Amino acid sequence: MLEHRTSNLTGLLLPLADRNLILPNVAVAELIDYQPGAFDLDSPPWYLGLVTWRDRQIPLLSFESACGNNTVIGDRARIVVLNALGGRPHLKFIALLVQGIPRSYKLDSQLSYVDVPLCSLEHAAVQVAEHVAKVPDMLALEELLVGAGLVPQ
Template identity: 85%
Template sequence: MLEHRSSHLTGLLLPLADRTLILPNVAVAELIDYQPGTFDLDSPPWYLGQVNWRDRQIPLLSFESACGGKTVIGERARIVILNTLSGRANLRFIALLVQGIPRSCKLDSQLSYVDVPLCALEQAAVQVVDQVAKIPDLLALEALLLGAGLVVE
């Protein structure tokens, strides 16, 4: 007898200062405590420097600032380490500043898209239970770093 299983994907809701992002949980490598990055003063405002993770230097970004908002480092600030998608050996992970601990949620084919303004780094917005979550464009985040010359080719 074949068992019918509906396909569910587990997502993570990432709380930012001015929005919530949603990603499949496989996109997130780890959640770490906030640490200030080391950076130059002439860096773009969205670039918060390099953070140390598993003996690697990972570029830390403020998604809000990259979308034209302000960088907020609240008392619940954490860092999410994201797996990159491009397959570049010199950019395997990106660190993203978040405001709190990501929440797990079940995603299914019933997700409904919401028509709200999006920044260039967002692909879509979806309704998840009682809130709107935005789907970030991870390849665009990588391109932002590469375009700013913050990753050595």
């Protein structure tokens, strides 16, 4: 008799102003309190400046703004520090503005895909409990920073 096995993964649901993102736990380094970043006025609207984390300066992004919507900094704003995946020596972490505390969910290999519009920084949309969550393209986020000249290649 064959046993049906599914692979389990723990994901974090990141609440944004206009959507939820889902990432594996291992993609998230830490959740920190909101702090305004230092930036130039000629920066792209999605770039919220550099924030300090563990004696490092890391770029803070608004995912909503990178997808063409407005940046919202609400009462429950926090920053999620993400591990960069591109292997660039000058970009080890990216900070992402979130609206509240991420929640942990058990995910399995049987995720249900949802047919909704996606922005260019999203791979897919999936059903996570009662939420529709978008799967962000982390490498595209890194390319956005490099392409705008905000971090060295």
